[in-house]
Amino acid sequence: MAFSARTAAAAAVALAVAGLGATWYFSQSAADDAFAQCRRGVAPAAGQIGGAFTLVNQDGKTVTDADVITKPSLVYFGYTYCPDVCPLDNARNAEAVTLLDERGYDVQPVFISVDTDRDTPETMREFAAMLHPKMIGLTGSPEQISAASKAYRTYFKVQDPGDPYTLIDHSTQSYLVFPKLGFVEFFNRDTTAEEMTESVACFVDAWKAQQ
Incomplete structure (x- = not known):
């Protein structure tokens, strides 16, 4: 996807309308946040991002979030x-997942397609x-x-519906999600694999300490 200034502006407007951006986060004392030491800023608003979903996996099986998020993802x-x-x-x-594996952290990458016309289970299996x-x-x-998409407050828009070669504008955050607990952090495109590795490792350590 050519993520142009026009696309970025459209996404920003959509996020603002959805009540995202700065409202994803609210001030919370470190004493109330088990992940305070891992955060770049303030804590995420509980329940505002993530949640239940029902999708189809790369084997063509209908699955829920409980089936998919069985480990840090x-x-x-x-x-x-x-x-x-x-x-x-x-x-x-x-x-980042490979780097985490090397350090003994079991984290899985999950890719959810917003292209319902072209991304079949077989296509997703090959890509993954x-x-x-x-x-x-x-x-x-x-x-x-x-x-x-609504559960995770993401944005996407098909540029030319019906065109087999259409591009799709979409938001590009990656979300760190834990089983049962749900969303805990997001990463922007400019986060490197090494930076993501360090951050995720911190969150996983804090999560395990709560078990």
């Missing part, structure tokens, strides 16, 4: 036909397998994808 929304942003972001997430053996690829019906 990095969740990303995009599409396989994306010419630049999605492959780079997913590759970065996959590299190229990037990392642990990557889970998810697709679904327009209604299922829309519900998952």
